Structure formats: structure tokens, C-alpha cells
Amino acid sequence: MNKQTIRDIDWSGKRALVRVDFNVPLDKDGNITDDTRIRASLPTIRYLLENGASVVLMSHLGRPKKKVVESMRLRPAAERLFELLPEAQEVKKTEVTTGPAAEAAAESLKPGQVLLLENTRFDPREEANDPEMAQELAKLGDVFVNDAFGSAHRAHASTEGVAHHLPAVAGFLMEAELNALMGALEHPQQPFVTIIGGAKISDKIGVIENLLPKVNALIIGGGMANTFLLAQGYALGDSLVETESLDLARSLIEKASAANVKLLLPTDAVIADAFSADAQQQVVAVDSVPDGWRILDIGPETIKLYQEALEGAKLVIWNGPMGVFEMEPFAKGTRSIAQVLADAASTNAMTIVGGGDSVAAVEQAGLADKISHISTGGGASLELLEGKVLPGVAILRDK
Numbered sequence: 001m002n003k004q005t006i007r008d009i010d011w012s013g014k015r016a017l018v019r020v021d022f023n024v025p026l027d028k029d030g031n032i033t034d035d036t037r038i039r040a041s042l043p044t045i046r047y048l049l050e051n052g053a054s055v056v057l058m059s060h061l062g063r064p065k066k067k068v069v070e071s072m073r074l075r076p077a078a079e080r081l082f083e084l085l086p087e088a089q090e091v092k093k094t095e096v097t098t099g100p101a102a103e104a105a106a107e108s109l110k111p112g113q114v115l116l117l118e119n120t121r122f123d124p125r126e127e128a129n130d131p132e133m134a135q136e137l138a139k140l141g142d143v144f145v146n147d148a149f150g151s152a153h154r155a156h157a158s159t160e161g162v163a164h165h166l167p168a169v170a171g172f173l174m175e176a177e178l179n180a181l182m183g184a185l186e187h188p189q190q191p192f193v194t195i196i197g198g199a200k201i202s203d204k205i206g207v208i209e210n211l212l213p214k215v216n217a218l219i220i221g222g223g224m225a226n227t228f229l230l231a232q233g234y235a236l237g238d239s240l241v242e243t244e245s246l247d248l249a250r251s252l253i254e255k256a257s258a259a260n261v262k263l264l265l266p267t268d269a270v271i272a273d274a275f276s277a278d279a280q281q282q283v284v285a286v287d288s289v290p291d292g293w294r295i296l297d298i299g300p301e302t303i304k305l306y307q308e309a310l311e312g313a314k315l316v317i318w319n320g321p322m323g324v325f326e327m328e329p330f331a332k333g334t335r336s337i338a339q340v341l342a343d344a345a346s347t348n349a350m351t352i353v354g355g356g357d358s359v360a361a362v363e364q365a366g367l368a369d370k371i372s373h374i375s376t377g378g379g380a381s382l383e384l385l386e387g388k389v390l391p392g393v394a395i396l397r398d399k
């Protein structure tokens with residue numbers, strides 16, 4: 001990675017202003033139901049504390065729509081952080097994000113101490129990337145650390161604006177994400193196979209177009225495979241299709257063939273007579289989907305075909321489930337691919353999974369720790385795979 005990280009700074013006596021992603025799910029009583037994101041920030045915070053810094057943290061939580069929403073305060077996150085980080089003698093928490101009270105709290109910090117500011121999105125200026133808010137934030141630290149990869153595709157005051165006023169470097173989570181995703185794309189090991197699925201072709205067009213010239217094989221599954229099948233003339237009953245993307249599907253098929261990229265589409269499917277877990281279901285070839293039925297997963301023959309295409313791959317990037325995995329009867333295709341990636345990773349291949357639902361599916365299958373890299377940023381990882389420059393990364397100091 002060509003960006004400076006927290007290793008490039010002498011932290012002794014400095015105050016680090018760290019953008020983290022504490023956007024954790026809360027139940028209706030305000031209890032954190034999954035603290036993965038808080039845990040993911042610990043290596044960076046620990047490193048800063050161990051190297052003599054004090055730490056001011058900022059994050060958004062939920063979508064408070066530019067005003068204070070009591071249920072979206074970061075108090076529970078501060079409490080959980082303290083449980084996870086007992087070596088900080090205390091995790092202070094302000095009820096404001098910027099201004100005199102935040103400045104006083106930040107200035108009172110001694111090396112080894114941690115302060116969490118209030119939800120950045122309570123301030124209407126955050127999402128507008130308002131330069132005044134950025135300046136107010138910058139008063140709270142000596143060096144800006146961006147460790148919120150999942151928010152790096154947004155140019156907000158706390159992710160981008162603030163970096164115009166302070167030296168800015170990457171935290172460890174940010175570094176790991178960039179190393180994995182950008183590293184893979186800059187120097188892809190061959191054979192390089194990409195698996196794209198999910199609901200809609202229109203969501204993934206940027207990813208497909210960016211990866212197509214780099215891959216040896218492109219595997220398509222999920223609802224978006226339907227539009228490719230339709231483009232080839234198959235009748236698909238009530239399956240989800242995007243008729244407005246038919247030309248796009250055709251042009252991608254042509255591009256793949258011109259670039260000598262093997263494009264794999266499902267040959268059979270699990271179909272159901274309703275969009276429901278207890279609908280009637282059967283496995284059919286893709287040329288035999290009856291009227292009134294819909295494709296909800298790839299079939300066993302397709303799973304085998306995809307397994308074979310992944311054999312020997314040195315780099316695999318996967319985004320988008322193979323079927324409606326949220327319903328048990330249609331989860332098999334997605335789970336089988338997750339297993340293939342887990343096995344491939346154990347035989348020396350680099351396997352990367354990105355995308356909110358894909359990551360959820362891998363976690364549901366209990367295979368997350370067997371994948372080389374699970375990207376924590378849904379939208380941000382997609383934009384990186386699209387070849388875009390993320391504003392929260394662009395502003396970091398170059399090496």
C-alpha cells in the first residue's frame with residue numbers, strides 16, 4: 001500500500017483523532033447485538049495507546065437524519081469499548097461531537113486515555129462535508145487516523161474534510177483492507193476467478209466491467225444470472241429479471257468472449273412456485289423453467305461446474321450470493337461456494353469476499369475464519385472493486 005499508516009508517526013505525547021466505524025447494530029433496548037466492528041478497531045487503538053498517544057474517537061451510528069436522536073447515541077459503544085479495552089483506565093464520552101465541551105474533554109486527555117465523541121451524523125454538517133465542521137474536528141487532535149474503511153467511500157467531514165487540516169494516515173483495519181483488495185487487483189495472481197452474484201446486474205455492472213479485463217474466468221450466479229440467461233433466449237417464468245439490462249448482459253457476454261474470459265452461467269436451478277421458504281420446489285435445467293415458477297438458487301450441476309472452474313485458482317474474489325440464501329431451501333448454492341473458497345484458501349489461494357450479504361452468508365455458514373480476507377466495508381469494498389478512488393483513502397498521506 002502506498003499510504004502512510006500509524007506506524008509512520010511518532011506518537012509520543014500526541015493526540016490521535018481516529019475515525020472508527022462503531023456503526024453497530026442495537027436492539028430496541030439499546031444493547032449492542034454484534035460488536036464485531038468495535039473489536040475490529042482494537043489493534044489500532046491499542047497501538048496508539050502503547051506508543052504514548054491519547055486517543056479521540058469519532059464515528060457515526062445509524063441514520064439520525066442530521067439531528068440528535070437519543071437512541072443513536074454512542075454511549076453503549078463507549079461502554080463496550082471499555083470492556084474490550086481494560087488497559088485504558090477509562091473511556092470518556094462527550095454528548096457533543098465538536099465545540100468547546102469536546103475541546104475541553106480532548107485537551108484534558110493524558111497519554112493512554114481514550115475519549116469517544118458523540119455520533120458525527122447528529123451534526124447536519126457531517127454528511128455535507130462542511131469545512132467548518134472539519135476545522136472544528138481538527139482542533140480535537142494532532143494527527144488524523146482513518147480506520148473506518150466502511151465509510152471511506154463517503155466524503156464526509158469526519159472521513160475526508162478533517163484530513164485537509166491535519167496530517168492523515170491509515171489505521172490497521174484500513175491498511176488490511178487496502179492491502180488485500182488493492183493488492184489483489186494491482187498484481188492479481190493467475191488464475192484469477194471472480195464470482196459475482198446477488199440480486200441485480202445493475203448493482204454490479206461497475207465491478208464486472210473493472211474486473212473483466214483482469215480475470216481468467218467470470219462466474220455469474222444469483223438473481224442477476226437470470227438476465228444473462230434471458231439474453232440467451234431462455235424463458236424463465238416468474239424469475240427476477242431486469243429487462244432494461246438485457247443489452248448490457250449481451251454486451252458483457254461479447255466483451256468476455258473478446259477478452260478470452262471464460263464466462264460461466266448456471267445450467268440448472270432450484271425453482272419454486274412462490275417467493276417463500278415453504279413454497280413447492282424442484283431442480284430443473286435452465287431451459288425448463290415452467291410458467292409461474294421462479295429461480296431462487298443455482299442447482300447441483302451448476303455447483304459442480306463452478307467448483308471445477310474454481311479448482312486451481314490462485315486468486316478468487318467473490319461478491320454476491322448465488323441464491324436467496326436468507327431462506328434455508330435456497331441457501332445451498334451460496335453455502336457450497338463459501339465452502340469451495342474456504343477449501344481453496346487452505347491450499348494456498350487468496351480468497352476475498354466483499355459485500356454485505358455475501359459476508360453475512362459466509363458468516364452464517366461458519367466459514368469466515370477460513371477465508372483469506374473478509375471485507376468489512378460493503379459499499380466501500382464494492383467501489384474499490386469498481387476501480388474507484390475512495391475519498392477517505394485519497395486524502396491519506398502518500399508513503
Ligand code: ADP
Binds near residue numbers: 200356
Ligand atoms: P452483496 O450485499 O453481497 O453485495 P447483493 O446485495 O447484491 O449482495 O445481493 C444479495 C441479495 O440477492 C440477497 O438478498 C439475495 O436474496 C438476493 N438474490 C440472490 N439470488 C436471487 C434470486 N435468484 N432471485 C432473487 N433474489 C436473489
Ligand code: MG
Binds near residue numbers: 355356
Ligand atoms: Mg447487499
